[in-house]
Amino acid sequence: MMKTTGNNTTGIGTDETMAEMKAPAAQPVVVTQISPAKMTLAEVRAKLDGKTGRRFWKNLDELADTPEFHELMREEFPRQSGANEWVDSVSRRGFLKVMGASLTLAGLAGCTKQPDEPIYPYIKQPEDLVLGKPMYFATAYPFPTGAIPVLVKADSFRPIKVDGNPEHPMSKGKSDTFTQATLLDLYDPDRSQHVLHRGETASWGDFQQAFSTAAKKTNSGQGIYFLSETITSPSLAAQWKQVQAAYPQARLVQWEPVNQDASRAASKAAFGSYTDAQYKLEEADVILSLDADFLGGIAHPGFLPLAAGYAERHRYEAGKTMNRMYVVETMPTVTGFKAEHRLALKPSEIATFATALANGAAPQGASGDTQKFFAALLSDLKASGGKCVVIPGEQASPAVHAAAYALNSSLGAVGKTVIYTETVNPMPSEQVADLRSLVGDMNAGKVQWLVILGVNPIYSAPSDLHFQDAFAKIPVTVHLGSHVDETGAIANWHINKAHYLESWSDARAYDGTISIIQPMIDPLYGGKSAHDVLQALLENSQISAYGVVVANAKTYIKGDFAAGWRKALHDGWVEGTAFTAKAAGAGKSAIASFPTTASSGLEVSFRPDPSIYDGRFANVGWMQELPKQVTNLSWDNAAIMSMGTMAELKLEESDPVKVSFNGREFIAPALMVPGHPDGVITAHLGFGRGVLAGRVGQGVGFDAYQIRRSDAPLFVAGVTAVKVPGTYELCITKVHNIEHRGSFAQHDLEKPQYDTDGVYSLAGHEAMERSIIRYATVEEVKKNPNFAHEHGASGTLIDKVGYSPQGETVPKENSFFPNAWSYEKTDPSTLKIQNAWGMAIDLNSCIGCNACIVSCYAENNIPVVGREQVKVGRNMQWLRIDTYFEGDLHAPKAHFQPMACQHCENAGCEQVCPVGATVHTPEGLNTMVYNRCVGTRYCSNNCPYKVRRFNFLLYSQYDTESLKFMNNPDVSVRSRGVMEKCSYCVQRIEAVKIVADKENREIRDGEIVTACQQACPTSAITFGNINDKASKVAKLKAEERDYQVLADLAFRPRTTYTAGVINPNPELA
């Protein structure tokens, strides 16, 4: 659809693609051929050749002035020219330039005298295109743990938002941080833009030529090796089969630094063949997670259905038994803190614990707490009668997996809450072993061609393999990657990889369902995919990825292919491709084959980073700036440890600590995380990269791969950690505020903390004291359903003395002007009661996964401000997940609370704005009028929720063209000196309003969905019209557990929270 020229760089036929447009409104129409533009993308690329970084974009700016470029832009981004968004952005920059001028006469008009703005109409307009109306296309984000089906919002064929595909049986329209972030990944200005041969720009053709001829020479493919990322694409697997048929000697090794080897090994032992597990948490009463962070994100397979299922059973609703979760883990995760009972153990101990659990015998030498936990857990599991499930973590050792298999079968969970299926990966393997053998071949000189598909081993390969040395021994190395990274820089060939939003493929999701991956936009830099590389070896090497996928799709699309294909593309998934349970059933116990060895000494546990995974999102600003789950650490990673360990190592927070393990070391600042077990340091992977990572990723954090070995990829024991001189300030968006408050200062506290050694969080304690967080146990809520507003529940403090009952709503009559404004007016013309927007957030369902924040980033053009700005507290996220640690920080409870603008009816911010830049709308929105704001920041001071964000400097991107393309055209790009905040996605409200008004009807409940709500995997956020008593939000607000944060300030927030209910085990309470 993005056809710019007759002879296009990719094989995407317009007619092929237009057909699959998923247009809720109009029927798919076929675009007539567009006459060729004067300048082709190829020419742009030529012009931009060799330019990198800033200069690059400067150059593009100059380019932007040439008519050809506008012409090109018109066709690339028709809306840009049609709506003049394109020149707008320029004129806005002009707007800044003439800020001086705006003081002059024209300035009095409140706007500048704008320059002449040109319009570039089409030559022939695509018939289906309605400028200003977005279109939606289904595709899928391929991720090693299974593809995430998505629905992409395209504005004039320009992807501007990635969201879950609502029609998909697995994801049901939900999404996660990584998937949301892939949008920025697409527009990353540092993506590699050319095929490089020995650093020189070369053409794809050259490579095809060289590769196929070389392959043909070795008639059997001897010495041709592929090192690929984990494959989830059936088509790619099929392609590989063809390659093998042609070249039986060619080898393909799948390897990623973060992989599923543990479960592979265990499942092989238990079932005889590699197996994936699918859990049905909606069926489970008792959940045990053995180091499985299945609420943390798609790093754990099946995050979306698991999170949904968990939340479904964790909601406190009439006639529903709440589930109960136990978590045994090392690094404190959101899963751990959502659990009713959490046990912090060192990685080595987890294996022991799991095995003991499977054997039913208490673990030797475990502490009293552990024993107690063990006993209670075991009895609870047994009592559940099969309505329970044990989930092992992908980064837990094979022993844990084996134990989990055994437990699930012994508890009778198999078939009820868990089924074992074939693997999402069509060619499952034990990756580290394969890599080791590959390196062996490399050193042995067997490897002539090493074709690396998407991975970056030079950076991330286990340190003991000395991959780089082996790499140097290979005659020809090829690197297919989105960036010229550490590997790409030294490979003979570098092929710029097409982003999944630019390319054709297919992939299996967690449940096995196959999704077709279709391009949303013509490859910005003519990138290639793994399909193209493999195809180069086959005789009909000119077949495009599209051809490959279509050919293979015939194998799994049943019935009339044309129709089935069209349907698959439209729906985003292929019916009847989901996995079914394997015959093997429960499998045999394989515990014996993985003996657990008690290890000694300080351990280091390696974990994929919750924000940038194994490093693949290193150059995505959103993810770097996103405060990490639980730690709220933004940018950088750290040596995460417990208070005990910190004391033991004589460290303070932000002291650099050198962690070394036989000969290799890395230095990272120490960070205390509440609930972390003693004697172990958690290191997140993917950081500490050089300039090759890109302008965002370079110099961020510390490289834990340095001490990661192939024989101990999950954790190592017996490391040494010493403080090194100096200090490194981490930027943590929310401090734990460990601070001793003398007992004399506690007379006003309901729960005095006579805390002498400062081991509780002042912030957390205050959050309870101020009844910001309210929860109760199931027993308590049964006793008093209204616990959120009355005394008694263990997790709720209210009704304190003071000028008004602490935390309770002030009765309206107390106001001097109780009825100054009514939000229940009836519209004189429609005689209908007006809308009143409101939001309800269920604290029981919120799992603190951050998906909502990234979604907000994309929807509202929120800028990235950089480490130094975040450090001083100027991060711009409109929405944040407040994390409060309750109780002793050695084993605290934690509470997650999404916090965005509360849209107070008596908003303090409005009252104090001297220019009326923030005012209340009749429908109860607290609108921020950016272009009226002069930036006194008084509103922020008077906002008790501190949800307002200020552009202290020019944060928005005005120079980086590729990032401009990503902007949502319906939201203003804020320039410096302007206050901003959550708007309840007013642009979405207005869009729906216009449609509804046109049709002279009321807005239906659920018709307006805010970006955060849309992303939330557990549907914790509900938005709607609170005047419509039938609406979901109105019902939620009617519940007794619904409460306002800081209600006693009488600001009357429109966002309210549903108090949490937990279901603890009485034995452990």
Add this chain to the structure above:
Amino acid sequence: MATKGPMQDPIVDPMIDPRTGEYAVIAPGHTFKSVTQKIAGIVLTSNTPLGWFFGLVVGAGVAQGLVIGCTWLFLKGTGIWGVTIPGAWGFAIINFVWWIGIGHAGTLISAILLLFKQTWRNSINRFAEAMTIFAVCCAGLFPLIHVGRPWLAYWLFPYPNTMNVWPQFRSPLAWDVFAVSTYASISVIFWYMGMIPDFGTLRDRATMPLAKYFYGMLSLGWRGSTRHWIRYESASLLLAGLSTPLVLSVHTVISFDFAVAALAGWHTTIFPPYFVAGAIYSGFAMVITLAIPIRKFYHLEDLVTLRHLDNMAKVMLGTGLIVGYGYGMEVFMAWYSASHWEFFMMWNRMFGPMGWAYWILILTNLAIPLTTLWSRKLRVNVAYLFILSFIINTGMWFERFVIVVTSLYREYLPSSWGTYRATKWDYMIYVGTLGMFTFLFFLFVRFLPMIPMSEIRMMLPQTKVTPGGAKAKTVSEESA
């Protein structure tokens, strides 16, 4: 002024009036001509003292900090400062309140003391008023440069525009605009009106034609006609009557910036009175800071006597006590209100990470001045007063720091607690305004009569009118 009984210790100082035991307001032996020559001489002299040039250059030099700071500020944005979320207000507002406060003493001296017929004010009111105006200049600068988009600051003023949008009159900041602009204009006209007769004098005494024209224009052709004098007197009395409620209202309005907000630590009814008191407190400190070097440099000890210093010190003692009461009330209410917010705020203010600021405030604002100012010896000890005036102004600056910063950085939602760290730009701009103030003040003392001659004349004994036109006794006879 409270008159003390006869001093116990024998008085040797000729400046001491034996009847009251008070220092004399004007040294004996002065005539209309002598005071006129003394004061006009400073302005009309043809050879300017080198020290003046030195001071002027130093002031101008320091003021460059302001110029550079603002230039960079406009280029980059308020982000160059330490302001952040939650601490969205920082030095800019602190300095604004501090400078405005300093200004208050001038108006108080010229207006309120005039109403109370405190004639001793006459020798200091002129440069106190000048100080007011320059302080207001410095203060007025800050609200403008502290906004994120200074080039749109004019939106704060009500004017008909094509957007049909007006200022939002419920906002204390909008009130500030009215209060401060009114305060500035009234101070200026009051100041100028006070100088008209003196301009007349200067015009008549000037020798250089340029000076003649310059002061002649300014004097509007003043010729001392009695009918003019009567209208003039009634006008100045009216202005004094208007300035009194004005000066009280201005800092009250400033205090509303905080008192109207919902923050614990800001949302306090005690603010208006204690802000006004604090303003006068710091204002008098600044007057002393200026008066002492000037009377030394220009040898004005005869006209600005220890009596003035003594009285000003007494005023500081009084206002200082009110301020102390204010602090006390805050603490008391934190406990008495039984409001968790208030209690936590006060605890955090004292013992939180920024507790040091609070204790500096207590030390410099209460501990040192309020213990020492009781002693008359120290009150008339020029060196001590000079140092004390600096201590007090430091204290008053910290008062605003404590109110603005320590209330903001830890408030209702613990998740958004932060901290505040000023940057070099904050300091540069603050110091810059000090330079600007000095610069302006040096210009003033050189080119304008820094002591109102006509009013000094009125204080001389020769003004006594004896019926029947008998020749008035000369001063010498009187004192004999």
Add this chain to the structure above:
Amino acid sequence: MPPREGIYGLLAEFNTPSELVHATKEAHRAGYRRMECYTPYPVEEAAEALHFHKTRVPLVCLLGGLMGVTTAFLMETWVNVWAYPLNIAGRPLESWPAFIIPAYEWTILFAGFSACFGMIALNGLPQLYHPVFNAPNFRNGATTDKFFLCLEATDPMFSPAESRAFLEQFPAVSVVEVDH
């Protein structure tokens, strides 16, 4: 004023206020009305002697004040209730308590300006040129330490000779003719 010919009046110079006041009283008793005293500082006794008491400055000031308060209040009400009624923090449109403050400030502003400029206007200032300046001794005295009484020629009783005689009965330093 159009330049007129002839003398403006007779100017008597005194050393002390007492002498001036005495002379003025006498002159008034003698029936002189159009006369004026010039003093380096306000001498109230002189005013009494001239029987000049009430000024209209306070009235002007009052009017100004009233104008200020009404202007401000009307503006605020118009803006908030009529020109662009907006819901600000759920407060009533006519939030009069908040509106008091600007009104208060403008009352003072207008009153202050009218007091000052009213005074200047009533005094007929600026009047850079005035006949009395023609007197050679006026300048170095009137605004420093000398006290003057001027009998103006426009007074019906005025006659150069008699008036001069009248003035010289007082211990005047000098009596000079002032011409236009």
Add this chain to the structure above:
Amino acid sequence: MAQVFDRSSNALARFSLVLTGVIVIALGVTLDQLQRSPWVTRQGQRPDQPVPFSHKHHVEGLGLQCQYCHTQVEKAAYAGIPPTKTCINCHAQIWTNADLLEPVRQSWATGASIQWIRVHDLPDYVYFNHEIHVNKGIGCASCHGRVDEMPLMYQQNTLQMEWCLNCHRNPAVNLRPTSEIYNMAWAGPSNDKPVWCTSTVKGGATAQDVSCTTTEPSGKGPDVAMMQISSEAHGPTSSDVPPLGIAMPASYVKFTNQMDLGKYLTAQYHIRNPEQLSSCETCHR
């Protein structure tokens, strides 16, 4: 000692005071006028366009429908600028070698856009939506003026916020039957040219179900029919579709002035109330 200033200086001084006052006032007035002046708003300015396209000729002369070129005005925020093809549709046959049309042929041949200069250029940060206005009874001419009488396109109105608000605060003054949206000459009802309107559906009138006529609706006739709103199938206001008969004998209301009609239509079209229309988020996001 002589006078410092001579006699004239008194007059001079007073005059200069008065002058200062006058200047200050004059300045204020000038600025106030200037911010509304065409110099700022660009009203009535005819920028040099690559092709001197005459709306007058095409609309009045040839009677082209607005939507023939501005195709999506009813469907989207943007009315849409016609692609070169639209020109070529006719100009492939007529005026095939007029010099004036060279840029058009050039564009068609080379695929380079004709580079028009934007005439109606709203301030930045304002979101305007044609779709809803056109569908709720605001005619083209209400904002764009008598385009059919503009040989060269120019901006009729200031497009300043106050101008927008004029209508948003009192839409009735500009509302017209949706059948008249594209009628450039529509002048609103008057005593000599009254308008009759009726709601053809019982229960909750909607924009689609209002029909108006400019002739006495004694019985059905082509003139009445011409005024009919087509059924939903064709979209509310596509007035180029063949007319349908009157659905049912309806009771017509007679209007002889715009305000009455406006009020009637406000109710019929469910126009939101001024409070909502003049609320900030309506145009600013």
